[in-house]
Amino acid sequence: MGVMSGRIPPAASLVAELGRMVGREHARAPGAAELTDATEVAGLRGRADAVVAPATPEEVATVVAWCYEHDVALTPRGGGTGYAGGAVPDGGVVLSLRRLDRVRALDPGLWRMEAEAGVTTATVARRAREVGLRFPPDPGAAESSLLGGNLATNASGPHGFRHGPVRAWVTGLEAVLAPGELVRLGGPVRKDVAGYDLVSLLVGSEGTLGVITAAWLRLVPAPEATAALAAAFADARAGQGGVEAVLASGVVPGALEFLDAGTLAATGRDERFLLLVEVEGGEAEVRREGDEVARALAEAGALRVEARAPADLWRWRAGVSHAVASRRGGKLSEDVAVPVDRLAEAVDGVLAIGARHRLEACSWGHAGDGNLHGTFLLDPRDAGERARADAAAQELFALALALGGTVSGEHGLGVLKRGQLARQWAPAAVAAHRAIKAALDPKGLLNPQTKQP
Amino acid sequence: MGVMSGRIPPAASLVAELGRMVGREHARAPGAAELTDATEVAGLRGRADAVVAPATPEEVATVVAWCYEHDVALTPRGGGTGYAGGAVPDGGVVLSLRRLDRVRALDPGLWRMEAEAGVTTATVARRAREVGLRFPPDPGAAESSLLGGNLATNASGPHGFRHGPVRAWVTGLEAVLAPGELVRLGGPVRKDVAGYDLVSLLVGSEGTLGVITAAWLRLVPAPEATAALAAAFADARAGQGGVEAVLASGVVPGALEFLDAGTLAATGRDERFLLLVEVEGGEAEVRREGDEVARALAEAGALRVEARAPADLWRWRAGVSHAVASRRGGKLSEDVAVPVDRLAEAVDGVLAIGARHRLEACSWGHAGDGNLHGTFLLDPRDAGERARADAAAQELFALALALGGTVSGEHGLGVLKRGQLARQWAPAAVAAHRAIKAALDPKGLLNPQTKQP
Numbered sequence: 030m031g032v033m034s035g036r037i038p039p040a041a042s043l044v045a046e047l048g049r050m051v052g053r054e055h056a057r058a059p060g061a062a063e064l065t066d067a068t069e070v071a072g073l074r075g076r077a078d079a080v081v082a083p084a085t086p087e088e089v090a091t092v093v094a095w096c097y098e099h100d101v102a103l104t105p106r107g108g109g110t111g112y113a114g115g116a117v118p119d120g121g122v123v124l125s126l127r128r129l130d131r132v133r134a135l136d137p138g139l140w141r142m143e144a145e146a147g148v149t150t151a152t153v154a155r156r157a158r159e160v161g162l163r164f165p166p167d168p169g170a171a172e173s174s175l176l177g178g179n180l181a182t183n184a185s186g187p188h189g190f191r192h193g194p195v196r197a198w199v200t201g202l203e204a205v206l207a208p209g210e211l212v213r214l215g216g217p218v219r220k221d222v223a224g225y226d227l228v229s230l231l232v233g234s235e236g237t238l239g240v241i242t243a244a245w246l247r248l249v250p251a252p253e254a255t256a257a258l259a260a261a262f263a264d265a266r267a268g269q270g271g272v273e274a275v276l277a278s279g280v281v282p283g284a285l286e287f288l289d290a291g292t293l294a295a296t297g298r299d300e301r302f303l304l305l306v307e308v309e310g311g312e313a314e315v316r317r318e319g320d321e322v323a324r325a326l327a328e329a330g331a332l333r334v335e336a337r338a339p340a341d342l343w344r345w346r347a348g349v350s351h352a353v354a355s356r357r358g359g360k361l362s363e364d365v366a367v368p369v370d371r372l373a374e375a376v377d378g379v380l381a382i383g384a385r386h387r388l389e390a391c392s393w394g395h396a397g398d399g400n401l402h403g404t405f406l407l408d409p410r411d412a413g414e415r416a417r418a419d420a421a422a423q424e425l426f427a428l429a430l431a432l433g434g435t436v437s438g439e440h441g442l443g444v445l446k447r448g449q450l451a452r453q454w455a456p457a458a459v460a461a462h463r464a465i466k467a468a469l470d471p472k473g474l475l476n477p478q479t480k481q482p
Numbered sequence: 483m484g485v486m487s488g489r490i491p492p493a494a495s496l497v498a499e500l501g502r503m504v505g506r507e508h509a510r511a512p513g514a515a516e517l518t519d520a521t522e523v524a525g526l527r528g529r530a531d532a533v534v535a536p537a538t539p540e541e542v543a544t545v546v547a548w549c550y551e552h553d554v555a556l557t558p559r560g561g562g563t564g565y566a567g568g569a570v571p572d573g574g575v576v577l578s579l580r581r582l583d584r585v586r587a588l589d590p591g592l593w594r595m596e597a598e599a600g601v602t603t604a605t606v607a608r609r610a611r612e613v614g615l616r617f618p619p620d621p622g623a624a625e626s627s628l629l630g631g632n633l634a635t636n637a638s639g640p641h642g643f644r645h646g647p648v649r650a651w652v653t654g655l656e657a658v659l660a661p662g663e664l665v666r667l668g669g670p671v672r673k674d675v676a677g678y679d680l681v682s683l684l685v686g687s688e689g690t691l692g693v694i695t696a697a698w699l700r701l702v703p704a705p706e707a708t709a710a711l712a713a714a715f716a717d718a719r720a721g722q723g724g725v726e727a728v729l730a731s732g733v734v735p736g737a738l739e740f741l742d743a744g745t746l747a748a749t750g751r752d753e754r755f756l757l758l759v760e761v762e763g764g765e766a767e768v769r770r771e772g773d774e775v776a777r778a779l780a781e782a783g784a785l786r787v788e789a790r791a792p793a794d795l796w797r798w799r800a801g802v803s804h805a806v807a808s809r810r811g812g813k814l815s816e817d818v819a820v821p822v823d824r825l826a827e828a829v830d831g832v833l834a835i836g837a838r839h840r841l842e843a844c845s846w847g848h849a850g851d852g853n854l855h856g857t858f859l860l861d862p863r864d865a866g867e868r869a870r871a872d873a874a875a876q877e878l879f880a881l882a883l884a885l886g887g888t889v890s891g892e893h894g895l896g897v898l899k900r901g902q903l904a905r906q907w908a909p910a911a912v913a914a915h916r917a918i919k920a921a922l923d924p925k926g927l928l929n930p931q932t933k934q935p
Contacts (some may be wrong), residue, residue, distance in 0.1 A: 138730045183675045210910030217821040219851045222636045224903045229682030245726045250732040277591045279703040313766040368670040390696035438673035450677045457663030468917035
């Protein structure tokens with residue numbers, strides 16, 4: 030798809046033009062930081078002619094309209110913490126949502142918040158927590174990731190197991206659609222089936238169908254109590270038995286995570302396979318459910334079941350990705366998901382694929398959702414290792430599909446998984462995907478290299 | 483939109499042609515029952531040349547492909563219990579999903595079910611219940627409505643307050659897309675963000691973007707206990723105070739319903755405004771939360787708070803619509819939704835609109851979601867009353883929009899609310915809606931009169 034055509038102004042005049050729309054200090058040539066995301070270690074670096082940071086939804090619409098009229102590609106950018114290259118530009122303009130950083134409304138008694146795309150994930154969580162409420166999705170990098178990016182990727186995280194992904198918590202969107210129109214879809218109303226579900230279509234579309242500028246979020250009272258358990262198992266197969274035992278117990282955990290031996294070793298632990306289970310609710314219920322889960326895990330053959338303080342557990346859990354990456358300096362990590370009864374096959378498959386490509390491998394992730402971060406360790410300076418990791422990732426995608434799963438449970442296609450959807454969906458579904466892109470972005474200017482099926 | 487063009491075969495040969503695809507006994511001229519849905523009392527009756535009932539997804543694909551090739555309009559039909567005319571045909575073929583009635587898989591330990599579009603809502607609920615699980619969406623008419631219709635309308639019901647609509651419980655769809663291709667989107671995997679969210683786009687699209695033939699459903703353990711309270715208030719304003727008090731208590735009810743004075747009178751009760759609150763969870767939690775809700779309701783000024791047996795309560799609640807309709811023989815009921823803090827204005831507004839049009843009016847519905855069934859009673863034989871009710875409904879839609887709500891919280895646009903979306907959405911959003919329809923149904927043959935914005 031051609032993203033730059035003949036009529037494009039040169040970069041300098043592009044910056045000047047954008048500066049006239051948003052103020053000179055908010056349009057400039059891109060810095061290195063704006064050409065990458067958290068996939069940087071995979072060697073992914075884009076190119077762009079300008080970065081523009083509008084302050085209001087109306088300014089976003091102005092920028093989109095101008096770019097659309099002048100055939101300039103646009104890549105919306107949140108915190109740049111994605112793992113699929115969805116914010117890595119390929120020419121044209123990087124549209125930063127960072128200055129749209131207002132929590133416009135917080136109605137504690139009505140369990141809702143209206144927030145702009147540039148508010149950090151941590152701010153959304155904190156503002157909810159301060160009034161006794163909760164925004165359950167908890168993707169990583171909370172301090173730097175932005176709500177707009179969470180929405181654009183339909184992010185989730187450990188508590189997605191019980192509470193679903195970001196989409197489940199959005200009642201409305203404000204967005205700019207091509208060729209530059211600011212629209213509102215839904216709002217604070219909790220149910221709406223009047224039109225096609227454009228909210229769900231934009232959420233998770235990775236900036237390829239429109240630019241989300243704000244959202245109405247549904248919140249829920251924070252649970253009175255939580256409790257967490259860690260259960261060690263002999264291997265992935267035994268661990269999957271533990272997952273199924275938890276499900277069979279009838280308890281609905283808030284989160285149900287796993288870490289395999291390689292992942293645990295990277296964090297300095299020597300278990301072979303660990304399940305983390307958090308329960309949530311009223312004090313009495315949490316005690317009872319914690320006991321039930323502990324019993325189920327023990328009966329399923331856990332080598333050891335220990336209570337853990339949830340706050341400590343999540344702090345440790347948040348450092349896992351970094352600990353794994355530190356082992357050899359870099360990693361390629363792919364977020365495939367499989368039906369939960371195929372989890373052990375996927376975990377073992379990651380190791381087998383790594384062995385075939387002479388790469389240390391490991392995985393961890395959201396066991397209850399069958400969602401794993403299948404990871405190949407590498408030295409980022411070693412082009413051979415990088416190439417082998419890329420080949421390993423291709424095999425991992427194929428394995429996930431063979432197990433009835435998906436190439437992406439959380440991160441999206443981005444540019445890294447370009448072309449993978451055609452392996453997952455029938456041609457007619459891929460054609461529908463392309464038809465929708467053409468319908469909402471007829472010029473193909475919105476994040477043009479991302480989410481290509 | 484022209485739904486019949488020059489090349490169409492006459493009805494008799496159409497029936498014969500369809501019979502060759504699905505067996506002669508499964509293609510015939512339509513009976514009166516297939517030309518209406520539950521909007522019958524509003525005088526809505528369609529027309530069609532044939533009814534066809536395929537037995538398999540492949541037969542559905544064959545029928546769709548043939549119709550698409552021959553420019554014959556298709557109206558998918560489930561149980562015909564809709565309230566918006568979405569299953570009322572306007573020429574061409576009625577495609578009944580009734581014979582796709584298999585529960586293909588039920589995995590109790592994995593909390594999931596795969597079921598075809600022709601399985602009744604009641605069967606889905608019963609099969610889940612038999613293994614200790616629950617499919618939370620609970621739209622009315624469970625014995626006659628079909629899963630396919632639930633999906634096509636993104637139905638919900640009282641327990642949508644805590645558990646969300648049908649969409650929240652679907653992990654994958656099998657569907658036939660134009661021009662007649664059977665595809666699978668998602669499956670038993672619980673998370674999938676690889677492609678655009680075509681599942682959400684098809685769910686709620688009222689058969690206008692494709693024909694859903696089966697779904698993978700997520701289930702959840704049934705709660706150990708439930709308890710219900712009924713709280714009487716002096717009027718809608720006081721009742722809304724009760725709703726907000728329940729939310730402020732920090733309890734998350736399973737359902738939070740209301741009935742106004744006129745509705746209660748139709749069921750033989752003399753309260754002015756009633757809230758019904760159900761809590762669910764472990765035994766201890768349910769006792770504690772029931773007490774907390776009762777206290778919150780009393781402090782908010784409830785005239786009386788009574789415990790009710792949940793099963794009795796829901797049996798009574800399920801008869802409300804019929805009781806209201808019986809009062810004068812018919813009713814026009816519209817399912818608008820508003821932000822929950824505007825509920826009382828909507829409830830009072832229904833009465834004011836009824837008074838202006840000299841129609842007895844009432845409302846009831848899902849208070850916690852701000853979703854009301856605003857209802858105008860009428861004698862279905864009286865054309866004048868029917869016309870006044872239609873005019874009243876237009877005012878109700880306008881009121882819902884003025885309050886920041888939607889013209890449909892549950893039932894969809896169907897044919898009855900044709901044109902209303904353009905009052906709710908900006909022109910650019912309506913254009914996107916039309917572009918998606920054109921992208922997925924370029925010939926405009928799938929339920930052509932329904933969901934027109």
